Amino acid sequence: MSPGSNRVSVLALAGFIGLGLAAGAIAGVMTAPAIATWYGVLATPPGTPPNWVFPTVWSCLYVLIGIAAWLVWRRRGGRRALRPWFAQLVLNFLWSPAFFGLHSPALGLLVIVPLLGAIVLCIRAFARVRPSAAWLMAPYLAWVCYATYLNAGLFYLNPS
Numbered sequence: 001m002s003p004g005s006n007r008v009s010v011l012a013l014a015g016f017i018g019l020g021l022a023a024g025a026i027a028g029v030m031t032a033p034a035i036a037t038w039y040g041v042l043a044t045p046p047g048t049p050p051n052w053v054f055p056t057v058w059s060c061l062y063v064l065i066g067i068a069a070w071l072v073w074r075r076r077g078g079r080r081a082l083r084p085w086f087a088q089l090v091l092n093f094l095w096s097p098a099f100f101g102l103h104s105p106a107l108g109l110l111v112i113v114p115l116l117g118a119i120v121l122c123i124r125a126f127a128r129v130r131p132s133a134a135w136l137m138a139p140y141l142a143w144v145c146y147a148t149y150l151n152a153g154l155f156y157l158n159p160s
Contacts, residue, residue, distance in 0.1 A: 081128065085122050085125075087122075
């Protein structure tokens with residue numbers, strides 16, 4: 001079946017959204033033990049939201065970035081633009097074990113800064129194929145900028 005087929009298209013949409021949500025769920029399972037123990041005693045920067053905000057926002061963002069990838073996938077020539085999408089998803093996934101798993105804001109920064117670059121590259125690639133897909137990635141970029149601020153603040157406030 002071709003990408004234009006309704007059945008394939010619906011399955012692809014579910015796959016793109018599901019891939020992000022699955023990565024987030026796995027990262028959440030890895031993160032949960034550290035939230036109550038290690039993270040709970042860290043000094044946090046101003047503007048740190050309550051813990052319940054993170055899974056809520058991330059779930060919404062994974063849906064948006066999944067839809068964005070699907071919109072690009074449906075366009076002729078869009079598959080090449082998906083390379084940075086997959087790269088950012090991998091970096092996004094790696095942040096949780098680096099930060100929470102290893103209890104290391106420093107390693108978190110070493111992952112989140114390239115993640116920001118990968119998101120920007122993804123948005124640029126998407127904009128050439130389907131501008132609306134690039135706009136769907138904008139809230140994700142904004143949130144990861146905010147997450148970078150939080151990560152840097154945690155690194156600064158908790159030097160050990």
